[in-house]
Amino acid sequence: MTIDRTSLRWNGWGPAAQPDALPKESPAWQWIADALGINTPLPETPATPLEKCTLPASGLDGETRLELERIVGANQVHTGDYERAFHARGKSYHDLLHVRAGNLSNAPDAVVYPRSEDETQRLVEFAAARDIVLVPFGGGSSVVGGVTGREQGEKRLCITVDTTLMTSLLSIDETAMTATAQAGIYGPALDKALASQGVRLGHYPQSFEYSTLGGWVAARGAGQNSIRYGRADKWLVSAHVATPSGLWRTEATPGSAAAPNLNQMVAGSEGTLGIITEATFKVHSLPDAEDYRGYLFRSFAEGADAIRRIVQSEIPTAMLRLSDADETFFFRTLGGIGKEHGLKDNLAEAYLRLRGYADRPCALIVGLEGSAANVSHARDRVARIMSACGGLHVGRSPGTSWKAGRFHGPMVRDPMMDHGLGVDTLETSTFWSNIQTLHSAVREAIDTSIRETLDDPSARGIVMAHISHAYPDGASLYFTFVFPRRLDRGLEGEVAQWLTIKRAASDAIAAHNGTISHHHGVGTDHAPWLGQEKGPVGMQMLGAVKQSLDPKGVMNPGKVLGDGIGN
Amino acid sequence: MTIDRTSLRWNGWGPAAQPDALPKESPAWQWIADALGINTPLPETPATPLEKCTLPASGLDGETRLELERIVGANQVHTGDYERAFHARGKSYHDLLHVRAGNLSNAPDAVVYPRSEDETQRLVEFAAARDIVLVPFGGGSSVVGGVTGREQGEKRLCITVDTTLMTSLLSIDETAMTATAQAGIYGPALDKALASQGVRLGHYPQSFEYSTLGGWVAARGAGQNSIRYGRADKWLVSAHVATPSGLWRTEATPGSAAAPNLNQMVAGSEGTLGIITEATFKVHSLPDAEDYRGYLFRSFAEGADAIRRIVQSEIPTAMLRLSDADETFFFRTLGGIGKEHGLKDNLAEAYLRLRGYADRPCALIVGLEGSAANVSHARDRVARIMSACGGLHVGRSPGTSWKAGRFHGPMVRDPMMDHGLGVDTLETSTFWSNIQTLHSAVREAIDTSIRETLDDPSARGIVMAHISHAYPDGASLYFTFVFPRRLDRGLEGEVAQWLTIKRAASDAIAAHNGTISHHHGVGTDHAPWLGQEKGPVGMQMLGAVKQSLDPKGVMNPGKVLGDGIGN
Structure with a gap:
């Protein structure tokens, strides 16, 4: 079930052989260049x-x-x-x-x-x-x-x-609804093996096709349907970790007061304590029913409020995803480029204008999964809250098309990098009471720092964001930004440009009480900001655990506890 | 809001002045003595x-x-x-x-x-x-x-x-639905302060009236309505802990991949790393609707299956509690003693016999709380599953009376101890696939070990159990046992008797893959079994954390990491 390494891009995303996600002749290039304030033809930067x-x-x-x-x-x-x-x-x-x-x-x-x-x-x-x-x-x-x-x-x-090479689904407990698999199994192989037994883990990060069970746990990740299926630290039941101090088999019980839950020290350890060799995790029956659909909101705040009210009302949803006005505009425009604008589109535009949703609307996609009874119960309650918060139902097609392309995002990065453009993403989370403040602060930091790295005063970045993981107490914020690369100073200059933007964004996150990462992890790039989040006692604790289990520091050194951004 | 210490029993449970929960003249004493095979009058052991x-x-x-x-x-x-x-x-x-x-x-x-x-x-x-x-x-x-x-x-x-003395409710964030309070606030005071703002934490352990927020977190406890409101390790958002290495303010974000979640090292630390001074926790709106009612099952296995199917169907319940046949019999008999047995009772008996529920039935209480829409949705779905699993609906009164007496259990221990009887409880949890095995093994271990401690071959214990906390992957098992105290060898003999029973039960739990505690914690009494559950690497990690934060071992020594059972 392992993916042959030579079938993959060693220096990019996905299969070595793949259709160009953004062909050279696409009119999108010109639109992006205009949006970035680039007046010269985009360079070739293979x-x-x-x-x-x-x-x-x-x-x-x-x-x-x-x-x-x-x-x-x-x-x-x-x-x-x-x-x-x-x-x-x-x-x-x-x-x-x-x-x-x-x-x-x-x-x-x-x-x-x-x-x-x-x-x-x-x-x-x-x-x-x-x-x-x-x-x-x-x-x-x-x-x-x-x-x-x-x-x-x-x-x-x-x-x-x-x-x-460690890719076996070892067992399924259909009574307890848990399964155990070796850590090196890729997402699609695991999904398929589980589905053949009528169950699923339901962990669908954007990297799903090219990431493994062990990686999901190690990085304490979250899948797109985390509201229903939980983050890795929630669905993890127990793990085996090969450490320099011996094989660590964590405790495995459904609920316990037997000292701290050490499974929570595996989730987020990122290979610094050992190598996860297998994991036991919760599974769900394959859903009887699914319902994905779209809404438009007049503002990001109104859409966020709808999500908050839905999760706080304990309505069983699988996914709630709200794009800010910039992201909504970007994807609607990019999606429409090169297509003929017919009568139907004109009527739709007119309708939105009439209803007051034409000026910088925000798109929200809601996904429901589960038993038919739960989905039907949730659909009615969701519809009521959406409407009460000013949401306009725009049908199933935005939901279906989002789902069809849910793993495609990273595919456009390689062609963009081939044409002198930089694309990066970063993410955080905060409490509902702070979500608008954090959104504005990080957006502003990215936007300003991109401009600072560019000589041409008309050049700028495209900065957009969405909420994609919601909790009763708060939500994640995921930022995507595109910018003209600073090609004139070689690799060093490009790294410096990235560092300027990355540091500005991370500083803004830390200054406004966001977590330095909601689901990407720490690695080297977020390590300098970890201390601010964990505090000196927390860092001392993490250091003591590392020192005890791996006294020579042979396991993934420089990650999590290092200060190696830009390494 | 603090409870004056002199108003409490220093050597028992609850207020110093309280009505006798089991008055001397109650016919229950004779029934209990008979059940225990005691042929002599119960002694006075004040x-x-x-x-x-x-x-x-x-x-x-x-x-x-x-x-x-x-x-x-x-x-x-x-x-x-x-x-x-x-x-x-x-x-x-x-x-x-x-x-x-x-x-x-x-x-x-x-x-x-x-x-x-x-x-x-x-x-x-x-x-x-x-x-x-x-x-x-x-x-x-x-x-x-x-x-x-x-x-x-x-x-x-x-x-x-x-x-x-640290009892302030410091703040409520009504948008994020979190609140922060000082750790020393008692359950009822916290509940009242939160209710005045329209919210609740929903943590109702049996000790609710006489335990504090900080204790709930430190012991990683669970309240009776944990299905809806979560265990302490779930509702805890962040904490402040006074440690020998400085004040530890844990990270506070709704979802994060920033290294392991160190709040999970606070929950279950039991004062061995420091003193919890305040905690931030999730709150819920006061429920619009509540629905508590009872069912009878022909067997513990059928009742357990109903609970499993309900939680795995993601139906929003607050509480599911199933007594085994012995516990059902004990409480039904004790509740009926001294009351006149009228026509209504005879008819009810006859009906149960007719339906096949008269021979050692098991009582199940289900509690629903939340929005009217959720409660109504849940009620219908619960009723359907109960019926499919062989449950007989017996109305609201078992639910209402359980709820009215939910904190009274510990009140009967003092009078029993005044009459030569021992009463203890212990608890564990395991996966659904192992619940019947663990139930039988621990039941048997307690029953056998009680007999071993008694000279009189006709003397025995009363051993009963219930499931009171359910998860998608498993459930807790809570055992209560009553036994004739071994009074002839003084305190040392009595401690030895207790140790015999406690060790037998704990060994059975460990041998059958239960956790050594579901919600009571480790303290001294469960410490000898912790290593079996956490494994050597886990214990090394816990030791390293302790050594780092509290190198002199001044914080609650002998607890969690000690081996001090019987201390």
Whole structure:
């Protein structure tokens, strides 16, 4: 069930062979250029092909290689260029800047693929005994520097441990509605194996197709339907983690007062304590009914209020997603470009104008899943609250089309980067009472900092946001921004540009009481802001746990507790 | 809002002045004696009055007292007998054996009442600097040895820190539906303060009237309506904890991937890392509608299946409580004793017999709370599942009367102990697929071990159980057992009897994959079984956290990580 690495883009998102998500002849390019205030033709900025990249020599000596092969088997120790390049970094904009420029200085010395929990545990103990750095790697979809191979200044041997040979669904408990699987299984394979038994986990992050169960837990992620199925820290029942202090099997009980729940120390550990080898998680019956549909709101505040009231009313929804006016405008315009504008569209426009939804509306998509009785109960109650909050029902098609394209977002980044454009995303969450303030502050910080990085006074960024995860006490905010890349100063200049924007956004998040990450994790990129969120005692605690389980610091060093942004 | 300590029983449950929950003339005594196979009149075994108890001399020297008074004020440092006796132990059967026998060797040297977070933090730092032991104490309702003063062999000065002068509701965020209160506020005071603003926390443990917010969090407890309102580890948003390493303000965001959620290290810490000074928690609107009613099932398995199907169907309930046949029989019989058995009762009996529910039925109470729409939706769906699982609807009165007496259970223990009877409770949880196995194993272990402690071969215990907290993946099991006390060997013999039963039950729980506690906590009494549940790596982690935050081990030593059962 594992995805062959050579079938994937080593320096981008998705399959190596894929249709161009934004073909060269698309009129969208001109519209984007105009929106960014770019008056010259967009440049061609293709990625450096692997054969033109220079990899640092692998430091793996013959003896260590033999010992590794004794643990994981002769065919599971790789030092070839493709494997090392593929595992050099994750998939953040910052990662892509480096690998597209041909900078593979972070490539690990070797990549090993353990085939079992036992091999993984032996590998971790071997590494700890020899002071060899291990970087756990599932799908490698981290966008926060969580899987970067060799950190700057690291002198030790660095080995990336790819978990994707461990892909078995081990068991399903149909009475308790839990399942246990090996950590390296990819999203679609897990979903398929579970569905054949009539159940699902329901964890659908945007990276679903290219990320693994172990990664979801390690990064404490959240799927798009988290309202129904829960975040990873909620659906995780128990885990096995191969640590330098031995195999850690966490407690497994439905509810307990037996000291703190240590499963919560696995979720968010990001490979810094050990390698997750298997996880037990809650499953749900496949839904009998689904209902996805769209609403328009006159303002972001009104739409947010509708979401708040729905979740606080304990109505069983699966997904509530509200785009701000900029995001709504961006996707409606981009979606409409090149299509003929007919009578039906004109009538729809006129209707929206008449109802007062034509001026910067905000689109909200609501998804319901579950038993027919729950979905029908929820549909009626949702409709009433939407209407009370000023929402205009616009039918099922926005819901259906969002769902059809739910994993496609990252596909447009590569073509944009091929044309001198930068695209990045970042996310946070806060309490409902602070959501508008945080939205404005971060939006403003990104917008202003993008302008600061550009010489041309007419050039600017496109900054947009949505709420995509709602809780009774608050919600996430997810920002996407597009900007003209600062190409004139080479890789260093581009990294500096990104750092300026990233730091401004992160500072704004921290200053306005958002979390530094709602579901991407910490990695290297958010580490400098973690202390502000956890406080000195919290950081001391995290440090003590790390020191105890991994005293030599061989497990994913520099992540979470480091200060390695821009590494 | 604090409860005056002298208005409470220092060596029992509830108010000092209270109506006898089981008057001497009640025919229930004879029925209980018969059920226990006791052929002699029940003995009189009154508790030792305080004036006949000998307290160890307080080791608090004048200089230290002055320094304490400088921190918390002159009137807040107590060394009088009543205060020291009141704070000697918690409220477990084992605690009561000691204090009723006049053994107050565990009394702390002094009791201090800090009035603010700042005072508490200074107190903790003072204690850490001077190597003085601190025992945090809220309501003191621990039934697992969580608030025992001086541990056996402890040579250091021991001071109990009573938090119940810190009782303010600090703020309510009506948009985010969260509230923040000081940790020492008692259940009813908090409930009232919140209700005056139209909201509730909804945490109703049986100890509700005599326990505090901080204690609920520290012990990682669960209230009777936990299905709707959540366990403490679920409703806790953030906390302040006065630790020897400084004031720990945990992170506060609705959903986050910023490293592990350290609020989960507060829940279940039981005062071993510091003293919780305030907590922010989720609140709900006061319910528009409530619906409590009863069902009968022909077997425990059928009733459990109904609960499982209801929670797995995501129907919004507040409470589902299923008594096994023994518990159902016990309470129905006890409730009927002394009442005239009229025509109505005879008809009801005949009806039950006709329908096949007369032979050892199991009673189930379901409680619904929330918006009228949710309650009505849930009522219909619950009724359908109950019926499909073989449940017989028996009306609202079992629900109403359970609710009216929901906090009264512990009131009957003191009169029973006055008559030579032991009563204890213990609890666990497991996955649905294991619930019947665990129920039988623990039931059997308690029953057998009680018989082992008794010389008279006809003497035996009454052992009964219920499910009172349900999750999609499993449920709690709560055991209550009554037994003839082994009075012939003094306090030591009685403690030995209790230890025999407690160890047998705990071993059975651990051997059959239950958690050692679902909501009572670890304290001293469950500590020996914690390692089996957490595993060596988990225990190492807990030890490392403790060592880092409290290197001198002044915070509640011997609890959670100790091995002090029977201390």
